[in-house]
Amino acid sequence: MGGHGGLNILPQKSWNVYNFDNREKVKKDEEAAAKEDQIKREQSRKRDTEFRIHKLKLAKGLQPDTTDSVSITTESNNNHINLFQGIKVFPFLLSENKEDDSEEGFKRKKLKKQEEGKKKEKVVVSAEDDKYRLGYGIVGKGVKAPWYVSLPVKEGMGVVVWM
Template structure:
């Protein structure tokens, strides 16, 4: 039961459990005392009936089991009482028993009071003021940022110096490689100019090269002649129509 464990009326509270244990021990002692008084009374009654010596102390006869029904005499009653007294009053045994009970309770019971005692305020912790100081936190952040910036700047400077050295090495290379690169560039520019010129002036294309789309087809010459004939007939029709539409004064 973990409901309000720090309250005084909690069932499994240590104080309440100790109180219950003491009450049980007290009830047990009272029960033993009542039994002892009953035994003494029965012994006195038996002495009165049998006519035994009345001056004999009743403790000796009380050690025997004088139940008239059983008629049994217990010769070890004193030893049993001594053993019970030793067990009940042994402080080491009681301390060990309480320690075991407390250990067992801690495994299954949670007390809020113990948790509160274990916690300490942050101001009492050593070094907590310097850790949680906002000014110190901001200063550390700025220092970290400046370190990162300096690291980046040094890296950029190193890269620039490396690139400069690379460029100087390329400039100091052999003139033959430079001339080769220049000639390749000029050839590319010339090729690009020719391509643009062909696109803008298709009639200037060399006739020796295969033009058109029928050079790889079956019977390309016949196809080309048919196209030329169709183009000529279309031009003739256009000329005839144009001549027929010309103005005729007579």
């Protein structure tokens, strides 16, 4: 007769989240996780502080302490990082035309460009070719138009023929 018409067996289950024992377990786990996080944060702050002190000493020109509890591995030079180190062959370097920075090299390049410009044929675009430019229509050059694109043509006695 508990007002909801049925057995109330939840309090006897071991997995019941409202049991006192289960609530205590959760509370202990949360406290342990909070302590662990606090310890990690403190260690991180300590490492950061020691690293900053080490960098400041290097910048000032002082010898850093060798009795530091945390070993700091830093590179004192901030040089360019070569991502292609170890790669010996580049495809663009394989071409036979090596860059020639002399005046004769520039003259040769200029003459070569002029010759290439003369060799190129000018393309004449007619009105018919203009119809088939990209995005103009759905039918390409030399292809018969589908029946739904062409207009109906009347022939004879009222019969409509699609072409």
